[in-house]
Structures are given as C-alpha cells and as structure tokens.
Amino acid sequence: MARYIFITGGVVSSLGKGLMAASLAALLQARGYKVRIRKFDPYLNVDPGTMSPYQHGEVYVTDDGAETDLDLGHYERFTGVSARQSDNVTSGRIYQQIIARERRGDYLGATVQVIPHVTDAIKEFALAETDDLDFVLCEIGGTVGDIESLPFIEAIRQLRNELGRDNTCVVHVTLVPYISAAGELKTKPTQHSVRELTSLGVQPDLLLCRCEHPLPPGERAKIALFCNVRPEAVIQALDASSIYAVPLQYHAEGLDAQVLSHFHLESSVPDLSRWTDIVDRFENPEGEVTIAVVGKYVGLPDAYKSLNEALVHGGMANRVRVKIKWIDAEIFEQADSDIAAQLEPMHAILVPGGFGTRGSEGKIASVRFARERNVPFFGICLGMQMACIEGARNTAGIPDASSTEFGETSEPVVGIITEWMSTEGLQTRSAEGDMGGTMRLGAYEAVLAGNSHVSTIYGGATNISERHRHRYEVNSAYKEPLEKGGLVFSGMSPDGLLPEIVERPDHPWFVGVQFHPELKSKPFDPHPLFAGFIAAAVRQSRLV
Known part of the structure; x- marks a missing residue:
C-alpha cells in the first residue's frame, strides 16, 4: 500500500509548498522509491483553463489533456513522472461531480452534505x-485557516484515521519571519498556524520553516515544544541560490531522512549525482x-513559468547562463517605438503563446526583425x-493576412480549429461553445519532414509527440x-491536415511550433x- 505525505501551508501564501513537494519527491526517488505528486486546489473553478495568467500564472497541460496548476510543472520537472488528469483536482471539479451525481439520483434521496459527500x-x-x-505526496493549496480549504483538511483528518498514522505523514510549511528592528526570528506565527491546523484535527509530524536567517537551536526547540513535534522534525528552509539547489539543501537539513524515520523506513544513501x-x-x-x-503577460513571470525554466534548461x-x-x-x-534599439543587443528572440489581439502586431514586428536581421527566432x-x-x-x-482571432479578415492565414483527430477519434468544437476545455489539449503526434532542420534537432526522428x-x-x-516565400511546413499532423512546425531553411535558426515544448523540458x-x-x-553572441 502506498504511503501518503500531506503538505499544508500556514501563515502566508507563496511559501513554496509546490517546490517543497517536488524536492521531497525527488529525494525519495533518489533513494529508489516510486512517487507521484497530487495537488488539491480549493478554488471553485473546475480547472485553471479560463483563468487569467495574471490571476493564476501559467496553465500546465498534461499528456492526457488536463489543464492544471503550474505546480504540476514543478512536479514533472523535478521527478520526470508525467502528470495526469487525476493529479490535480479543484473544489469546482469536486462539486461539479457531486451535483451531477445528485441530479442522476445516485444518492438515493439523501441530503447531500460537505461531510460525508464532499470529503468522500x-x-x-x-x-x-x-x-x-x-509514496503519494498531496499538496493542499491555499493557507490553513482559509474557509475554502476546510473540506480538504477534514478529508486529510479522515484519511489519517482510515489509513493509520504509520502510513501517513503531514508536513506543514510555515514562515518564521525576521524582525529587523528587533534583530530576532519570531516563532509566534508558526505556533498560531500549527494551533489552527491542530484545531481542525490534524497534527503535523514535520515542520518546514521558511526563514531568511538560520534558525538557532533555541528557536527550533521552542517551536518543537509549542507545536508538539520532535526538535529534529523542525526543518529550516533558507532561500536557495536557485530552485534546483533546493533538493540538495533540504537533504542537507535532513528532510527526507526525517520523513523516512516517521514511516520507520531504513534511511539508505541517496544517489544525488543528478542534482x-x-x-x-x-x-x-x-x-x-x-x-x-x-x-503580453510579461508583467507576471509565473505566466511563463515553464518557458522560463525550459530556457534555463537549454542554457x-x-x-551558459541565460538572461531573459x-x-x-x-x-x-507605438508610433515612436524603436524596435531595433530593443532587439539589436539580443542574441535570440522568442515569441511565446497567448490569447487575444493585444500585442499581436508587436509580435509580428519582432518576427520580421528576427527574419530580416538573421537573429535566431523561436515561435511557440x-x-x-x-x-x-x-x-x-x-x-x-x-x-x-491575419487571424480570425483578431476579427474578420479576407485572408485568414490563421483560423479557429473546429475538428481534429485524436486517439479517441474525431474531436469537434464550435466557435460559439464554452471557453473552458474546448481547445485542442494534450499530447498529439507530428510527422517531421526527413530533410528538415527540426528533424535534425530531434536526432533524426520522423515522428514526435508534444503537448498542445x-x-x-x-x-x-x-x-x-x-x-x-521561404517558410517551410516541416511538421504536420499524421493526417496531413494540421501544420505543427514551420521553419526557414535559409535562416541561421528560425523555427515555429504549434505545440508547447516547454511543458516537457526538465x-x-x-x-x-x-x-x-x-x-x-x-553562436549569435559570437557575431554581435
């Protein structure tokens, strides 16, 4: 039977629960264990597919076509385990499922309630x-004390009783702030957060304490005493030089060893050479x-989280270090815009995905600059x-030439897709249909031209699978x-109907892809x- 690790957060949001879950899973993998990570999101949207990137960051798409939280990108990048539809659930999806069951009469006339129906x-x-x-690691979104997360905390409480304490572990990620005027780390917020969680029937087993300064033994002992955990189960989590240093840092602090100790498992030596x-x-x-x-979403880097990381991976x-x-x-x-002044110092230009007409002409101008100046270009x-x-x-x-996405046009070089073939057969959509879940989503194959640049990039492959x-x-x-005009269609869908990749053979590096390769980079x-x-x-940097 799988052992469960539940990850909660307290005090404030954005403490890095997703990164912590991904790092712990990577450390357990390094010891030879098979892991999977799941995310519980308390919001009422069915999925993040219709949410603004400024509200939620990027939407991470899985092979099976699920639109999920960006934390699932961390999970995949750190573990290499492909996420699935079943790895992300929201309150909206839970309630949608329950109401559908109630309408069908599945509850046989019973009053439908949060307990037991939602928690079940x-x-x-x-x-x-x-x-x-x-191991199954389950991250609960939000902050303990939020009304939205209460059903998920209650479900954890019930699961701990049903599975047994020896088969479950709760890791609570909290904040130990530093008050510069007093020159002290303050443990009271952590105490209150743990008290809130305990009042809901869930006693944490380990505390991961985010802090800007090292946690002295006295404060560590104080937290352990007031939060009812062992002193060695209080793990400090200082800021790291990069997210990829976090697994090594958490290992040095003993996080994975403490988790294994909780489960009464032998702490073998992990192979951390990859990290x-x-x-x-x-x-x-x-x-x-x-x-x-x-x-168009450059004001919030999380809107392009996977893209940012994929560029780092390419570096x-x-x-080389990649500056973005x-x-x-x-x-x-803008009429007075000097595109050359902005782009001439660049060693390459990338135009990412997005929706809507805002900024489209600016992107087209960027493409033209890259084509005419022989600057490496990547369009996604x-x-x-x-x-x-x-x-x-x-x-x-x-x-x-234009796109029907931007309004009526006499030359629809780009138009809405209404049908395509998938592994389940013919998929059809209507331009007037709901926005949620109506896109071409998930992994689809593409056939590459044998003499193309992209075929060489893919190591001579003729068939690839990428997420859309x-x-x-x-x-x-x-x-x-x-x-x-020199723009070659070097990748097509297997039925030959949908363009997947274009390139310019007479250009140093000019590739456009309809899919999102950043989602599979590690x-x-x-x-x-x-x-x-x-x-x-x-190569371009040597010419500039």
Whole structure:
C-alpha cells in the first residue's frame, strides 16, 4: 500500500509548498522509491483553463489533456513522472461531480452534505490509481485557516484515521519571519498556524520553516515544544541560490531522512549525482546569452513559468547562463517605438503563446526583425501563428493576412480549429461553445519532414509527440504561397491536415511550433528545441 505525505501551508501564501513537494519527491526517488505528486486546489473553478495568467500564472497541460496548476510543472520537472488528469483536482471539479451525481439520483434521496459527500469525493481522488506507488505526496493549496480549504483538511483528518498514522505523514510549511528592528526570528506565527491546523484535527509530524536567517537551536526547540513535534522534525528552509539547489539543501537539513524515520523506513544513501550536476551547470556557466521574450503577460513571470525554466534548461545543456529580457509586445505597436534599439543587443528572440489581439502586431514586428536581421527566432503556439502571418504579409505577397482571432479578415492565414483527430477519434468544437476545455489539449503526434532542420534537432526522428493548448490553427490552404516565400511546413499532423512546425531553411535558426515544448523540458533532460535554440544564441553572441 502506498504511503501518503500531506503538505499544508500556514501563515502566508507563496511559501513554496509546490517546490517543497517536488524536492521531497525527488529525494525519495533518489533513494529508489516510486512517487507521484497530487495537488488539491480549493478554488471553485473546475480547472485553471479560463483563468487569467495574471490571476493564476501559467496553465500546465498534461499528456492526457488536463489543464492544471503550474505546480504540476514543478512536479514533472523535478521527478520526470508525467502528470495526469487525476493529479490535480479543484473544489469546482469536486462539486461539479457531486451535483451531477445528485441530479442522476445516485444518492438515493439523501441530503447531500460537505461531510460525508464532499470529503468522500476528495478521498476518492487521493486514493485513486496508487497501487504501484511507494509514496503519494498531496499538496493542499491555499493557507490553513482559509474557509475554502476546510473540506480538504477534514478529508486529510479522515484519511489519517482510515489509513493509520504509520502510513501517513503531514508536513506543514510555515514562515518564521525576521524582525529587523528587533534583530530576532519570531516563532509566534508558526505556533498560531500549527494551533489552527491542530484545531481542525490534524497534527503535523514535520515542520518546514521558511526563514531568511538560520534558525538557532533555541528557536527550533521552542517551536518543537509549542507545536508538539520532535526538535529534529523542525526543518529550516533558507532561500536557495536557485530552485534546483533546493533538493540538495533540504537533504542537507535532513528532510527526507526525517520523513523516512516517521514511516520507520531504513534511511539508505541517496544517489544525488543528478542534482549535483544540475547545480554545477547552473552555478558555473562558461558563457552568457540574452534572450528577448516578446509577449503580453510579461508583467507576471509565473505566466511563463515553464518557458522560463525550459530556457534555463537549454542554457544548462550548453553550459551558459541565460538572461531573459521580458518585453511587452505592445511597446512595438507605438508610433515612436524603436524596435531595433530593443532587439539589436539580443542574441535570440522568442515569441511565446497567448490569447487575444493585444500585442499581436508587436509580435509580428519582432518576427520580421528576427527574419530580416538573421537573429535566431523561436515561435511557440501563437508565436508560430505570428510567424506565418508575418511571412504571408512580407514574403508571400498577402498583405492582408491575419487571424480570425483578431476579427474578420479576407485572408485568414490563421483560423479557429473546429475538428481534429485524436486517439479517441474525431474531436469537434464550435466557435460559439464554452471557453473552458474546448481547445485542442494534450499530447498529439507530428510527422517531421526527413530533410528538415527540426528533424535534425530531434536526432533524426520522423515522428514526435508534444503537448498542445490552442483554439486557433494555421490554415493549411496557405501552405503553398508561404513555402514559396521561404517558410517551410516541416511538421504536420499524421493526417496531413494540421501544420505543427514551420521553419526557414535559409535562416541561421528560425523555427515555429504549434505545440508547447516547454511543458516537457526538465533540468536533467532539456528539450531538444530549447537546447538547439540556446546553441544558436551562443553562436549569435559570437557575431554581435
């Protein structure tokens, strides 16, 4: 039977529960255990698919087409275990499921209540598909004391009783703030947070204390005394030099050893060579490149979390540090904008995904600059579509080329996708349908042209599988004029109908992809497109 580790947070949000869960799972993997991480989100949205990136950060998409919390990206990047639909659940999805059951009459006329019906549904989610696992780590979103998270905390309480204390462990992530005027670390917020959690029937077994200064033995003993845990179960968590140093740091503080001790498991020596190599590549680069990311959500880096990390991974693959210059695409739409002054110092240009017309002309201008100046260019999802519109306007003789996403157009080089083939068969969507869950989502195959640049990047592969999240598609009816203009369609869906990759063979490095390769990149396995893109940036840096 799988052992369960429940991760809660207290005092304030954004303490890094997701990163802690990913790091602990990686440490358990390093000792030979099989792990999976799950996320409970208390909000009432069914999933984050319709939420603004400024509200929630990026939407992380799984192979099976789930739109999930960005923490699942941390889980995959640190463990290499592909996330699934069953690894992220929200209050909205739980209530949607319960109400559907009630309407069908599944409850046989019973009064539907939070206890037992909501908590039972949460427990079903936690226990599903775990037979082949050693550890299941469950992160509860939000902060203890929030009204939204109460059903999840209650479900944990019930699971601890049902599974037994020897098969469950609660790790509470908390804050020990430093008051500079007093020159002291204050333990009272942690005490109150643990008291709140305990009042709900859940006693934490380990405390992970985020702090800016080392936690002295006296404060550690004080926390242990007032929070009813062993002193060695109070783990300090100082800020790390990078997120990839966190597993090594937590191991040095004894987090994984304390977890194994709680479960009465022998603490074998972990193989951490993977993480020492990652940290070495990150902290000891042999050069530096600067990448311009021209997007519309650049005010919140979490909106491009996986993209940011994939660029870092590409840097690791090439032993260079990657500096990212975030540029709001709208500034290139202003009459007095000097695009050359912004982009000339850059070693490469990337246009990421997004939705809506805002900033689209600025992105197209960025594509044109990269094409005309021979600067390495990478377009992802909307970025590929902008590359096709730019090519249509400026090299294929179609000056009115546009996307139906931006309004009516006589030259719809990009249009809404209404049907496509998947492993489940023909998928159809309506332009007037709900926004939630109506996109082309999840892993789909693409067939690469044998003599193409991308085929070389993928090591000579002719078939690849990548994750998608988009509602609009490049219109293959424009394939011939675009290719005459030098923009080659080097990757297509297996049925030959949907363009997946475009490239310019006469350019040093110019690739656009309809999918999101950043979602599959890992520090120990950088995605080949990002490794190749950063390699091109390194070559460009020698020319600038």
